[in-house]
Amino acid sequence: xxxxxxxxxxxxxxxxxxxxxxxxxxxxxxxxxxxxxxxxxxxxxxxxxxxxxxxxxxxxxxxxxxxxxxxxxxxxxxxxxxxxxxxxxxxxxxxxxxxxxxxxxxxxxxxxxxxxxxxxxxxxxxxxxxxxxxxxxxxxxxxxxxxxxxxxxxxxxxxxxxxxxxxxxxxxxxxxxxxxxxxxxxxxxxxxxxxxxxxxxxxxxxxxxxxxxxxxxxxxxxxxxxxxxxxxxxxxxxxxxxxxxxxxxxxxxxxxxxxxxxxxxxxxxxxxxxxxxxxxxxxxxxxxxxxxxxxxxxxxxxxxxx
Amino acid sequence: xxxxxxxxxxxxxxxxxxxxxxxxxxxxxxxxxxxxxxxxxxxxxxxxxxxxxxxxxxxxxxxxxxxxxxxxxxxxxxxxxxxxxxxxxxxxxxxxxxxxxxxxxxxxxxxxxxxxxxxxxxxxxxxxxxxxxxxxxxxxxxxxxxxxxxxxxxxxxxxxxxxxxxxxxxxxxxxxxxxxxxxxxxxxxxxxxxxxxxxxxxxxxxxxxxxxxxxxxxxxxxxxxxxxxxxxxxxxxxxxxxxxxxxxxxxxxxxxxxxxxxxxxxxxxxxxxxxxxxxxxxxxxxxxxxx
Numbered sequence: 001x002x003x004x005x006x007x008x009x010x011x012x013x014x015x016x017x018x019x020x021x022x023x024x025x026x027x028x029x030x031x032x033x034x035x036x037x038x039x040x041x042x043x044x045x046x047x048x049x050x051x052x053x054x055x056x057x058x059x060x061x062x063x064x065x066x067x068x069x070x071x072x073x074x075x076x077x078x079x080x081x082x083x084x085x086x087x088x089x090x091x092x093x094x095x096x097x098x099x100x101x102x103x104x105x106x107x108x109x110x111x112x113x114x115x116x117x118x119x120x121x122x123x124x125x126x127x128x129x130x131x132x133x134x135x136x137x138x139x140x141x142x143x144x145x146x147x148x149x150x151x152x153x154x155x156x157x158x159x160x161x162x163x164x165x166x167x168x169x170x171x172x173x174x175x176x177x178x179x180x181x182x183x184x185x186x187x188x189x190x191x192x193x194x195x196x197x198x199x200x201x202x203x204x205x206x207x208x209x210x211x212x213x214x215x216x217x218x219x220x221x222x223x224x225x226x227x228x229x230x231x232x233x234x235x236x237x238x239x240x241x242x243x244x245x246x247x248x249x250x251x252x253x254x255x256x257x258x259x260x261x262x263x264x265x266x267x268x269x270x271x272x273x274x275x276x277x278x279x280x281x282x283x284x285x286x287x288x289x290x291x292x293x294x295x296x297x298x299x300x301x302x303x304x305x306x
Numbered sequence: 307x308x309x310x311x312x313x314x315x316x317x318x319x320x321x322x323x324x325x326x327x328x329x330x331x332x333x334x335x336x337x338x339x340x341x342x343x344x345x346x347x348x349x350x351x352x353x354x355x356x357x358x359x360x361x362x363x364x365x366x367x368x369x370x371x372x373x374x375x376x377x378x379x380x381x382x383x384x385x386x387x388x389x390x391x392x393x394x395x396x397x398x399x400x401x402x403x404x405x406x407x408x409x410x411x412x413x414x415x416x417x418x419x420x421x422x423x424x425x426x427x428x429x430x431x432x433x434x435x436x437x438x439x440x441x442x443x444x445x446x447x448x449x450x451x452x453x454x455x456x457x458x459x460x461x462x463x464x465x466x467x468x469x470x471x472x473x474x475x476x477x478x479x480x481x482x483x484x485x486x487x488x489x490x491x492x493x494x495x496x497x498x499x500x501x502x503x504x505x506x507x508x509x510x511x512x513x514x515x516x517x518x519x520x521x522x523x524x525x526x527x528x529x530x531x532x533x534x535x536x537x538x539x540x541x542x543x544x545x546x547x548x549x550x551x552x553x554x555x556x557x558x559x560x561x562x563x564x565x566x567x568x569x570x571x572x573x574x575x576x577x578x579x580x581x582x583x584x585x586x587x588x589x590x591x592x593x594x595x596x597x
Contacts, residue, residue, distance in 0.1 A: 004565040017422075017430055024422030031413030031432070039435045042446035047443065058454075103340060109333045119583065122590075126575050128529030131546040134554065135351045138561055146350045149367040178347060182590055184383025189591040221472050230437070238439045241531045241547075244573045245554055259441045266445050267536060279442040290437055 002055060043283070054268050067277035080253055081261040084169065088257060089236035093241035096180040099227050101221070104187035117190070122181035133245035136175045137162070162247055165254040170228070172255060183228040189212070190224040191217070222301040233289050237282060257280060279298045349571075354567035355379070378562035382570065385563055390542070391549035392570075396461050398545065399527035404467035406523040407516055413470045413477035415504050419490055429479065436472045441534065448536055461536045463530070467523065472491060474519045477589070481515035482508060518589030521582055525575055546571050 025032075037249060050067055052060040061274040071078045103205050107114055124132075139145050140161035148158030161171040194217060202212045218225075249256030249264075262282065266275035352361060356374035382388050416422075417429045451462040485508060493503045509516070531547045538544060542551075550571055553564045579586060 009355070021423045024416045024425060027412045027420060027500065027504070028415030028424070028428060029412075030409035030468065031416075031470030032428070034409070034466065034471070035399035035432065035435065038447060038466050038469060039438065039443060039472075040452075042443040043438065048441065058478055097591060104342070106337050110336050110338060117341055118587075119580075120341050123576065123579065124344060124347070126525060126579055127572050128531075128547060128575065130531055131552050131571045132531070134550065134564050135347055135570045137384075138565060139347060139350055143365070144363045144367075146346060146367070150346075152366075172552075178344065180362060180405070183592045185587055190457075197448070214314050234439060238441060242412055244531075244535075245551055256330075259439070262441050263532070266448075272445055272449075276445050278542040282439060283442045286437060286439060294415055 003112050009078070009152075016157060031288070046276040046279050049273050050280050052273045053271075054273040054276075056272060060186045062274070067274050068281075070274070070278055071281065077253065077256070077261060080254050081258050084254065084256060085237060085258040087169055088173060088239060089233060091170070092176045093229065093232035093236060095173065095177055096183065096232055097225060099177050100180055100183040100187055100228065101225070103181075103184045104191055105217075107184075107188050108191040110178040113150075118185070121184055125178065125181040129241040130245060132175065132179060133242045136171075136242075137246050140171055162255075163251055165252055168251060168255045172246075175242065183224075183232075186227065187221060190221045222297075226297050226301050229293055229297070230290055233293070234286055237286055351565055351569055355562065355569050356563070359562060379570070381560070382563040382567045385560065386544075386549050386552055386568060387542075388546075388549055388570065391544050391546045394460075394543060395528055395545040395547075398460055399524050401460075401464045402467035402527045403520045403523045405464065406471060406474055407520050408473040409468050409470045410519060411502070411509065411512070411516060413475045414482055415500075415508060417475070418482040419485075419503070419508060420480045420500065428456035432472045432475055436476065437452050444532070444536065451537065457537060458539050458543065459537075460543070463527075465532055467527075474522070478515055478519065480510065481512055485511050514585060514588060517582070517585045521578070521585060522589065524578070528571075528575065 049060070051062060051064060052067070053063045054060045108119055109122075110116075127135075139147050142148060142158070142160040142163065145158075145161075147161070151158040159167045161167050198216045199212060202216055207215070238259050239257050240263065243255055243257055243260045244263075247255040249260055258278070259282075262275050262278045265271045265278060307571075310597075353371055355370070355378050357368060357371040358377075358378070360374055361371060373566040383396050417432075425476045447462070447466075451457060454467075456462050487509055489511075490503050493507050498506070529547060530545070531551070534545045534548050536546060550564075553560055553567060
């Protein structure tokens with residue numbers, strides 16, 4: 001103790017800093033190693049692989065931009081899966097946001113049995129993807145499924161959902177909305193943080209339901225809606241399990257989505273280099289979409305004065 | 307005194323809190339309609355798993371199985387070694403839970419409670435990796451584990467959990483930041499080292515957040531599909547999701563066991579959810595903080 005006190009002030013500070021640095025690094029080590037080994041290295045390794053032709057067995061052969069050129073100019077299937085994924089994301093993400101917002105608004109009232117409703121709306125989102133896929137496969141069965149049986153009650157002949165090119169993608173979108181309760185909970189928490197005074201003030205000013213919703217509720221929820229948009233986008237591009245289980249990309253490749261084709265190239269056709277090029281294109285797309293959302297949203301998202 | 311009055315005022319306010327008022331009657335009606343719609347799949351899953359095959363394919367539809375039978379549940383465990391797969395997945399899940407809790411808590415501690423120059427840049431880097439989709443990393447990770455000779459073992463599924471996961475680190479960091487700095491400072495005055503502060507001060511206070519991580523990780527491992535699909539090839543080592551998927555490939559017509567198997571797979575998650583609902587909802591809500 002007396003030694004520390006006797007030491008010059010400057011040396012004491014730097015010693016403290018040194019010890020902080022050592023402990024900081026030590027504690028961060030697990031995360032840091034993981035970041036380098038399982039994220040940073042793979043990102044750059046796949047960039048390298050994307051310039052090679054590699055098939056697990058054999059050697060890496062440098063092909064320059066060959067994989068990218070092939071994907072973008074020769075591979076019709078690439079454009080097909082890109083289109084399918086865009087369709088899926090463009091439909092499911094906004095629908096998901098709207099339904100989650102609607103449910104959150106409904107739950108933010110004083111109706112008896114709220115916690116039961118909340119549980120019920122949230123529960124589907126914890127159902128494992130494989131089980132969801134199995135269950136909806138049977139729900140969508142053209143003759144024995146519950147969906148067409150219900151439609152039958154109203155005298156409507158339901159489509160052959162997953163067997164019909166026109167209906168297979170909407171069927172997957174509908175299913176994904178069922179499992180979207182996580183965002184609802186986030187929005188509900190956001191709604192409860194809106195200061196009541198603002199509503200009261202708006203009411204005093206004679207603002208109706210829509211102005212209050214649009215000018216008070218939405219600005220306060222915008223960070224959460226923004227979060228839902230970004231995670232929805234990223235999640236949409238990773239959509240895989242349901243397609244693998246339910247349709248294997250069919251009928252006529254109408255539900256083959258990006259990650260599914262990437263997986264096929266890598267682990268079915270063993271075209272690792274080619275699949276890596278797809279991985280990098282995916283990374284660019286996700287980065288571009290996220291950046292775009294960030295830029296357009298930054299002026300509209302309200303962070304409560306932070 | 308003033309504070310407590312303000313607090314109770316806030317509580318009262320929250321109780322009568324509502325968004326722009328939608329008329330209560332229409333709210334109840336809408337909720338009921340949505341509730342019915344959201345329950346249909348669950349209803350269909352459980353009733354289907356209890357129907358005989360003729361009832362399953364009967365026209366007009368048989369809504370309620372009569373009498374309910376458990377044959378499909380028995381078959382599920384006979385057609386594939388489903389009990390074994392449950393055990394396998396349990397082992398993987400529990401092993402990853404331990405890893406995820408420790409590695410992310412340590413990393414988050416460094417990023418939030420230690421004042422060192424790399425804390426901020428490292429956190430920014432970690433955040434930016436959160437948006438990288440798994441398929442982008444999948445091939446190099448696969449090749450790493452293949453070169454280590456770890457294919458067809460649980461190591462590729464378990465080991466990464468011991469080296470942090472950006473999303474969990476982020477969650478824990480946000481939680482650690484809410485704990486007053488003075489607590490750490492006081493402990494330092496008393497001569498406690500960083501590990502003691504971490505273990506005796508921060509970790510006990512962060513129990514709810516750590517429980518959330520454990521819960522998320524358990525469920526994530528339980529339902530994980532693509533990683534086991536890539537890494538596991540021996541049927542003995544299959545996980546529940548791979549085992550359930552087999553009904554789709556090799557036993558396509560076996561709808562009964564498919565539904566029974568799905569129910570069995572969902573059950574632990576649903577039970578866990580009901581037991582830990584508070585932790586769950588708090589965790590999800592924490593996710594959305596600051597978008």
